[in-house]
Amino acid sequence: MDLSFYSGKRVLVTGHTGFKGTWLCKMLVNAGAIITGYSIEPPTVPNLFSISGLNNKMKSIIADIRDFEKLKAVFAETQPEIVLHLAAQPIVRKSYLDPRGTYETNVMGTVNLMECVRMNPCVRSVLNVTTDKVYKNNEWCWGYREDEPLDGFDPYSNSKSCSELVTHSYINSFFADRDIAVSTARAGNVIGGGDFAHDRIIPDCFRALRAGEEIGVRNPRSMRPYQHVLEPLTVYLMIAAKQYEDKRYAGFYNVGPDDCDCVTTGDLVELFCRYWGDGADWINRAEKGAPHEANFLKLDCSKLKSTFGWKPRWNIDECMKYTTRFYKAWLTGEDIPTEMDREIEEFLEGQDVKLEK
Numbered sequence: 001m002d003l004s005f006y007s008g009k010r011v012l013v014t015g016h017t018g019f020k021g022t023w024l025c026k027m028l029v030n031a032g033a034i035i036t037g038y039s040i041e042p043p044t045v046p047n048l049f050s051i052s053g054l055n056n057k058m059k060s061i062i063a064d065i066r067d068f069e070k071l072k073a074v075f076a077e078t079q080p081e082i083v084l085h086l087a088a089q090p091i092v093r094k095s096y097l098d099p100r101g102t103y104e105t106n107v108m109g110t111v112n113l114m115e116c117v118r119m120n121p122c123v124r125s126v127l128n129v130t131t132d133k134v135y136k137n138n139e140w141c142w143g144y145r146e147d148e149p150l151d152g153f154d155p156y157s158n159s160k161s162c163s164e165l166v167t168h169s170y171i172n173s174f175f176a177d178r179d180i181a182v183s184t185a186r187a188g189n190v191i192g193g194g195d196f197a198h199d200r201i202i203p204d205c206f207r208a209l210r211a212g213e214e215i216g217v218r219n220p221r222s223m224r225p226y227q228h229v230l231e232p233l234t235v236y237l238m239i240a241a242k243q244y245e246d247k248r249y250a251g252f253y254n255v256g257p258d259d260c261d262c263v264t265t266g267d268l269v270e271l272f273c274r275y276w277g278d279g280a281d282w283i284n285r286a287e288k289g290a291p292h293e294a295n296f297l298k299l300d301c302s303k304l305k306s307t308f309g310w311k312p313r314w315n316i317d318e319c320m321k322y323t324t325r326f327y328k329a330w331l332t333g334e335d336i337p338t339e340m341d342r343e344i345e346e347f348l349e350g351q352d353v354k355l356e357k
Contacts, residue, residue, distance in 0.1 A: 008033070028058075036074065040087075048195070081244070117175075130161075191320070225257050253301075
């Protein structure tokens with residue numbers, strides 16, 4: 001994939017200090033974009049943003065997406081052409097502990113962003129990143145399509161469903177007659193090096209091994225569409241670029257792996273242990289009375305494939321190979337910006353989709 005489209009483009013990325021946001025900004029920096037990031041402080045210690053080498057290569061604004069006046073001032077100052085909205089409270093179990101904060105961030109944060117877009121005619125392309133969990137989950141064995149009902153169960157999932165609806169309303173009410181394209185991307189679960197969040201399966205595995213403990217898996221039979229973090233990020237950049245040039249590409253897109261890479265959590269952890277080596281192992285640690293989490297969830301990505309000719313790049317084995325390689329590189333003190341550049345280059349090598357000026 002040729003990212004030269006982004007060279008010299010003014011891009012605003014919300015949530016840039018998070019796991020996905022950092023990888024996205026790294027790709028954009030490499031492409032020569034003029035980036036402004038808007039986010040709260042990195043959510044963990046350690047965190048990928050702090051070790052990525054990005055702080056001196058982009059404008060990083062530490063602020064809350066719920067602060068409308070601050071966000072409005074940033075839009076007015078930076079005049080972005082492209083907006084990639086990743087800022088969110090992204091953890092399901094945390095949303096049970098702080099439902100109000102989750103809704104404020106994920107719903108009103110989206111309202112604040114769309115208001116700023118409405119007020120600034122400089123914006124040509126907007127992508128709101130949501131989640132596969134926006135759908136009303138019937139626990140069936142086939143993948144959800146973009147026209148399925150939205151109704152996430154838990155506060156996180158439901159708040160992202162609401163974020164989708166906010167986006168749809170702004171499109172219909174304010175953007176339909178303007179030269180602006182707005183899309184949403186509903187991505188499956190991502191894995192990859194540099195994720196240090198709590199209550200995510202791979203970071204939890206890494207922390208357990210680093211502490212010399214057994215890996216405990218609380219729901220080993222749950223089925224999820226896992227993909228490497230670079231997979232959806234490349235799709236986000238593709239959608240934002242294509243709709244910038246042709247508004248007809250705007251829409252609502254699922255982003256996930258093929259069926260063969262929808263695996264149970266237990267199988268995913270087994271694969272992690274195999275690639276990690278050194279006798280890594282796990283145990284079933286199901287929790288009685290734990291908050292509800294979906295057991296089965298898949299996406300149908302036919303629309304993305306037919307619209308853009310896209311197909312997934314790395315299978316689940318390759319995802320895990322690169323993920324474990326990154327964590328080991330960090331543990332041994334290797335140069336992380338170089339490792340990130342190498343993974344991005346190897347991922348993009350041989351991609352069928354081209355983005356050219």
